Amino acid sequence: MRTALVIGTGLIGTSAALALAGRGVHVHLADHDPAQARTAAAMGAGSDAEPEGPVDLVIVAVPPAHVADTLADAMRRGLARGYLDVASVKGGPRRELEAKGCDLTHYLGTHPMSGRERSGPLAASADLFEGRPWVLTPSRDTDTEVLNLALELVALCHAVPVVMDADAHDRAVALVSHTPQLVSSMVAARLQNADETAVRLCGQGIRDVTRIAASDPAMWIDILSANPGPVADVLAELADDLAETVRALRSLESGAEDAREDGAAGIADVLRRGNAGRVRVPGKHGAAPAAYDTVTVLIGDQPGELARIFADADRAGVNIEDVRIEHATGQQAGRIQLVVEPNAVQPLTVALRERGWPLRP
Known part of the structure; x- marks a missing residue:
């Protein structure tokens, strides 16, 4: 890869551009807000001048709702040999491109599993993707050259390629990314009108749980609007657990010994299942969790x-x-x-x- 065009110079797009530019790729930058592209260029992410001809790879880093239209326009204009996006959902954009009649042989949907609570080019960093999974969702139609370009991009960003089916990816991120964001926000929302004496008691537990609640609401509305079904499915299961936990806690309030024993058993069950799930979270460098x-x-x-x-x-x-x-x-x-x-x-x-x-x- 010698040349690339990054369309969308927010956190992810600018971080990818910085990584590529730092490793010798000539990067062009485009954004619906020219000032944002100029900011990314001033940071060393590339040039905000239009490329003189087709580049090797177009990287679309715009909100999920705009991915298909942006890709379709780039393909129609013949801007590159290969096209990919870095949106956090994969099934929807691909189906939209199919509906538009686009040639999908030169397209590959991807998703770098990396981000921050902050957004925009000034939050970007060339090492944002270092050691992080970068999901690739090729189909039977994907041209080998495009897959190789995507793998080269991942390698230049020092990320770790993970190949998945697009819809399986969307179900996975609903569980490990999108639902945690909503749950964190729901817990943090309880603090909005809490008594000041309660807020002053905040310790590391509440800080850990609410850290990602500081994320940009507009960005998350775009993400959740593109993946509502799988997220709703996970939340429905979570709601069942919540309802059962509430019932168990009410039983613990009861003076009846049998009810209290039943309540304690219910709480113990959800805590044990939580222990079992937490053990499955990958540890250092993505390896199996170690006992520290x-x-x-x-x-x-x-x-x-x-x-x-x-x-x-x-x-x-x-x-x-x-x-x-x-x-x-x-x-x-x-x-x-x-x-x-x-x-x-x-x-x-x-x-x-x-x-x-x-x-x-």
């Missing part, structure tokens, strides 16, 4: 503290597998959980104590 332990340290909110504790762990010969920080409300301190291999707990604990770090249970 944590070392918890009280840390001050001053410059250099994180660097110092990481350096001390390095001196002890301990690799930090993951990090979680729980901030203390109204204080310049917090708890940092250093996630490590079980056999690293003892040497890390000894080393940190020797260097004066206050450890916590």
